[in-house]
Amino acid sequence: MHKELWNDAAGGFHPASAPDYLPEQALREVQLRRLRAVVDHAYNNVALFRARMEARDLTPDSIQSLADIAKLPFTVKADLRDTYPSGLFAVPMGDVVRLHASSGTTGKPIVVAYTREDIQVWSEVMARALACYGLHRGDILQNAFGYGLFTGGLGVHYGAETLGATVVPISGGNTDRQLMVIRDFGVSALCCTPSYFAHMLERADELGIDIRASSLRVGVFGAEPWSNAMRHRVEELAGIRAYDVYGLSEIVGPGVASECTEQHGLHLFEDHFYPEIIDPETGEPLPDGEEGELVITTLSKRAMPMIRYRTRDITAIIPERCACGRTLRRMRRIERRSDDMFIIRGVNVFPSQVEAALLAVEGTLPHYQIILTRSGGLDQITVEVEVTAEVFSDKVRALEDVRARLAQSIERILGIRVILRLVEPRTIERSQGKAKRVIDRRHD
Amino acid sequence: MKLQQLSLFLENRPGQLGAPLEAIAAEGINILTLSLADTAQFGILRLIVREWEQAKQIFEQGGWVVKQTEVVAVDVLDRPGGLASALAVLEAAELNIEYMYAFSLRRDDKAILIFRFEDPDRAIEVLLENGLHVVETEELMRHVG
Numbered sequence: 001m002h003k004e005l006w007n008d009a010a011g012g013f014h015p016a017s018a019p020d021y022l023p024e025q026a027l028r029e030v031q032l033r034r035l036r037a038v039v040d041h042a043y044n045n046v047a048l049f050r051a052r053m054e055a056r057d058l059t060p061d062s063i064q065s066l067a068d069i070a071k072l073p074f075t076v077k078a079d080l081r082d083t084y085p086s087g088l089f090a091v092p093m094g095d096v097v098r099l100h101a102s103s104g105t106t107g108k109p110i111v112v113a114y115t116r117e118d119i120q121v122w123s124e125v126m127a128r129a130l131a132c133y134g135l136h137r138g139d140i141l142q143n144a145f146g147y148g149l150f151t152g153g154l155g156v157h158y159g160a161e162t163l164g165a166t167v168v169p170i171s172g173g174n175t176d177r178q179l180m181v182i183r184d185f186g187v188s189a190l191c192c193t194p195s196y197f198a199h200m201l202e203r204a205d206e207l208g209i210d211i212r213a214s215s216l217r218v219g220v221f222g223a224e225p226w227s228n229a230m231r232h233r234v235e236e237l238a239g240i241r242a243y244d245v246y247g248l249s250e251i252v253g254p255g256v257a258s259e260c261t262e263q264h265g266l267h268l269f270e271d272h273f274y275p276e277i278i279d280p281e282t283g284e285p286l287p288d289g290e291e292g293e294l295v296i297t298t299l300s301k302r303a304m305p306m307i308r309y310r311t312r313d314i315t316a317i318i319p320e321r322c323a324c325g326r327t328l329r330r331m332r333r334i335e336r337r338s339d340d341m342f343i344i345r346g347v348n349v350f351p352s353q354v355e356a357a358l359l360a361v362e363g364t365l366p367h368y369q370i371i372l373t374r375s376g377g378l379d380q381i382t383v384e385v386e387v388t389a390e391v392f393s394d395k396v397r398a399l400e401d402v403r404a405r406l407a408q409s410i411e412r413i414l415g416i417r418v419i420l421r422l423v424e425p426r427t428i429e430r431s432q433g434k435a436k437r438v439i440d441r442r443h444d
Numbered sequence: 445m446k447l448q449q450l451s452l453f454l455e456n457r458p459g460q461l462g463a464p465l466e467a468i469a470a471e472g473i474n475i476l477t478l479s480l481a482d483t484a485q486f487g488i489l490r491l492i493v494r495e496w497e498q499a500k501q502i503f504e505q506g507g508w509v510v511k512q513t514e515v516v517a518v519d520v521l522d523r524p525g526g527l528a529s530a531l532a533v534l535e536a537a538e539l540n541i542e543y544m545y546a547f548s549l550r551r552d553d554k555a556i557l558i559f560r561f562e563d564p565d566r567a568i569e570v571l572l573e574n575g576l577h578v579v580e581t582e583e584l585m586r587h588v589g
Contacts, residue, residue, distance in 0.1 A: 206504065206505070206507075387453045387486075387509050388509065389509050389510070389511070392451075392453050392509045392510075392511050393451075393511065394449070394451035394488055394490055394511050394513050394560065395488075395542055395543065395560075396481045396483060396488060396543075399453075399486065399488065400483065403485075421485060422453070422455075422485065422486050423455055424453060424454065424455050424460075424507075424508070424509070425453075425507050425508070425509055426507045427455070
């Protein structure tokens with residue numbers, strides 16, 4: 001059916017993308033209908049949610065308009081931990097076809113569940129995300145997101161198959177093989193974390209492989225915040241367009257929002273994920289255009305509905321309509337997570353600010369690490385940056401100058417003194433998934 | 445007339461110097477001369493070897509950052525004032541020296557000065573015009589080897 005609509009090498013239109021273009025009124029109607037259904041579903045099947053509703057004298061009938069969503073209680077990450085592993089599941093285990101779990105850096109992971117329908121929705125939104133980058137049937141997508149409990153690998157995999165693209169399920173790691181496959185398979189799109197891609201470029205350079213000369217034209221990067229400066233850098237180095245994909249396991253995984261070829265904000269697939277921006281201090285909803293914390297309600301998830309889930313991601317809804325023609329609202333790229341933020345001498349700092357400062361100094365590749373220490377009761381920030389062939393000089397003065405420029409660039413942005421240490425290549429641990437940018441030794 | 449010098453970035457902590465030297469030694473590459481410039485935090489190892497292309501490859505594959513630069517070697521008599529006379533020539537011509545290092549050859553009673561100039565070609569011209577002897581790689585090999 002609708003075969004003529006299928007994306008093909010000629011750049012057709014994939015039927016899964018149809019909701020991207022819904023007239024606003026129709027979209028709001030779909031959202032309200034689904035919101036009422038999901039609140040009803042959660043109320044009747046999730047004890048924690050029902051108890052919180054009752055404590056506020058709310059019933060599913062309290063939701064008569066989209067604005068009524070503000071009456072509902074928030075869900076936070078701790079709720080998933082406290083009910084580990086399955087306390088927020090809303091269907092019997094017999095209806096759950098898949099479990100994923102987040103990497104719990106401290107203590108227990110959080111577990112998320114999917115029914116068969118949930119997997120279909122996830123596959124569809126991820127296919128729409130890939131279509132946003134101009135990918136279609138005939139594209140060969142190398143999926144270097146990790147396969148396993150992490151949602152990234154399988155999420156992108158199902159999305160790419162739904163789109164009709166060819167998937168190479170290589171998973172993370174074995175960088176030399178990744179580079180070989182890009183070249184030998186004629187790969188046109190690559191999916192991984194931005195820090196891993198930086199590592200691949202570095203390895204390609206060592207091996208004398210010019211990625212620019214390969215068939216690769218699209219990079220799909222996500223699972224960690226990355227700066228626009230880094231985007232420009234990898235686009236230039238690899239001769240690709242680099243796009244942001246957004247998602248989180250608690251909501252579904254990758255495919256909650258994605259950039260389009262305009263590269264100006266991420267379209268939220270809001271027919272399935274209802275976005276709100278709130279003031280993180282007061283919890284009050286903020287109007288479009290104002291910066292705050294992103295809160296998402298899953299409108300169609302059955303196995304594990306999330307009502308007003310606080311993502312800890314800081315962004316703003318872009319009120320203007322996108323030039324690409326999609327009616328879905330966009331949010332600004334997330335360069336900051338309130339979880340990643342650290343406070344040093346009373347200053348709030350995000351790793352992405354340090355990254356942008358480093359990239360502002362010509363010729364540096366973003367292999368860096370931030371180390372926080374305390375000496376004599378005073379917090380200190382040390383930024384270790386790997387020396388690259390581009391900045392290295394045989395002259396001490398020139399190298400000292402690079403070091404000073406990097407330090408000043410960071411100090412200008414943070415307003416505090418930093419110790420900048422140049423380190424040998426490959427001394428900072430490489431991550432094949434999410435990079436660990438900050439090491440806090442203040443409480444050791 | 446110019447010699448190829450390799451420079452490596454090293455962190456200034458114990459044991460950092462040994463590894464790159466061992467890497468080229470394992471391939472039978474002999475070091476003609478080297479110098480180490482260091483600050484509290486990092487060091488720059490500069491060395492001259494005959495098989496510099498092979499050494500550069502070994503360093504790169506070993507994950508070091510390597511830079512290849514052209515330096516100029518001059519030999520002077522190994523006696524008081526030997527270096528000063530060469531420097532006087534360079535000073536008179538207003539040639540800027542980025543850095544230099546030196547070593548003496550007991551056998552020939554000579555000292556070899558290695559100069560890093562901003563403009564090595566012009567420096568060679570000046571040196572030759574003033575009757576100084578610019579040492580080439582093969583010659584350096586004979587001296588050292």
